[in-house]
Amino acid sequence: MEKTTLSVRNLKKTIGKKEIIKGISFDLKEGEVFGFLGPNGAGKTTTIRMLVGLIKPTSGSVEIGGYNIENHFFEAMKNLGCIVENPELYPYLSGWDNLLHFVRMLDDVGEERITEVTQLVGLTDRIHDKVKTYSLGMRQRLGIAQALLGRPKVLILDEPTNGLDPAGIREMRQFIRFLAESEGLSVLVSSHLLSEIQLLCDRVAIISKGKVIRTDTVEHLLSNREQLIWSFEPFEKGKEILSSLTKTEDSGDGFIRTEYESEKAALWNKQLVDAGVKVTEMNRKLPALEDLFLELTGGDKID
Ligand SMILES: Nc1ncnc2c1ncn2[C@@H]1O[C@H](COP(=O)(O)OP(=O)(O)OP(=O)(O)O)[C@@H](O)[C@H]1O
Ligand SMILES: [Mg+2]
Structure with a gap:
């Protein structure tokens, strides 16, 4: 049996009087790239913000690496790496110093891990340059390097290819697949582009107006549709x-x-x-x- 790394059950969020997320459930398996596909305003970012502990769900449960985020928040977050919307980076520091800053916030991670993640994301040549000199794609990679510092089991990326050019998008896709395959990471990726999800993901949840309307393998979803x-x-x-x-x-x-x-x-x-x-x-x-x-x-x- 494949191991479940993230489990979401009947997640709901009401903001003000508006129910924005109306009961979302899905599981992520080890080594799988899972797509969260939906148009603008469907509720992808709001769901992701709940999964990563940025906002509190109104009801429902989230387990990461077997830990419930409500009862075991810190253990759950230890298993998670994420970038929500844009990576938070200091432009006047080098890539290395940005990573060092985050390493200092983690208890059991040393500087050797910076070398490892830098290699993993292919930034070794530029890691001592200031982040303000990086391209958008390089910043995304550094953001992912940062998310990987704590050796998470689950990586959550909200629209990771937003703003990248076609070559950058292709590179990011290959890189995400590589992480899932070589590191056994479960990756949750959101996008409003079907073509993107289709090329990248093993399975997809289609989300519309705060609900999952279908979860399936990409293969099934598109069979006989082309x-x-x-x-x-x-x-x-x-x-x-x-x-x-x-x-x-x-x-x-x-x-x-x-x-x-x-x-x-x-x-x-x-x-x-x-x-x-x-x-x-x-x-x-x-x-x-x-x-x-x-x-x-x-x-x-x-x-
Ligand atoms: N803090 C908030 N207060 C009120 N409404 C909100 C708040 N945050 C999100 N919403 C609403 O919830 C809905 C879902 O927003 P969300 O950002 O999750 O969508 P999304 O799927 O990420 O869209 P996009 O593709 O544009 O990023 C939208 O209608 C949005 O206006
Ligand atoms: Mg969004």
């Missing part, structure tokens, strides 16, 4: 052949849509070519978060 967009010459003949092989949809602009099935796509393509139809385009289209949401919430629009 589409193939075809274009061929001659168009009518290609359309006829493809329609005899699978369900098709004519988008009216010279393209035909079918379901994406990896084994069948190559076969359909061959059958078209064998019949003398030239396939000029075959594009795989990822489903939009919007479509998935519409389906799961039965017509609820993303705010």
Whole structure:
């Protein structure tokens, strides 16, 4: 059995008269990257703030490494590393001195751990430079290094790729996977981008208006949802052949849509070519978060 590192049960938060989080439950397993996916205002940050002890839940329970955050706050927090919104760093100190500052707040962590986490996040070359000279991606990495100082079992990152460029996003993704695989960390990542969660996570909880509307593996969630967009010459003949092989949809602009099935796509393509139809385009289209949401919430629009 995989070990559960974070367990959340029926978590609720009311602020003023407004119930913002309406009963959220999920578990994180050792070595898994878990996505928290939802549109702006869904309640991702509010939930995360409760998980990391920044605000108190109205009701429900959170256990980290087997410790309940209400009864055993310090033990629970020892198992947790987190960055909520932006890492808190001192720009006029070097990366090393920033980490040193945090090491001093931890009882059983020495300076050798700074060298370790610096290597882990790939900042060895720049660690003695002032943080104000770092790029956004480097600051994120330093923030993660800081979160890893206490050797946590669970790492929580609220929108870790916000503001990064495409290369930075890819790097951050690879890095998070590396942490889960090589260090056995459970990582909870929030995002409002399906494509992001899809590429990074093993499992995902979809959150909308303060509730989890579905928790599943990314694979299940997206199976049979991807589409193939075809274009061929001659168009009518290609359309006829493809329609005899699978369900098709004519988008009216010279393209035909079918379901994406990896084994069948190559076969359909061959059958078209064998019949003398030239396939000029075959594009795989990822489903939009919007479509998935519409389906799961039965017509609820993303705010
Ligand atoms: N302190 C507060 N007082 C009142 N309302 C709040 C407070 N904090 C959050 N909210 C409301 O709770 C809802 C959820 O906010 P939250 O920041 O958790 O969303 P989010 O999913 O993180 O969104 P985003 O993708 O924009 O970061 C929003 O409607 C927000 O306005
Ligand atoms: Mg947020």
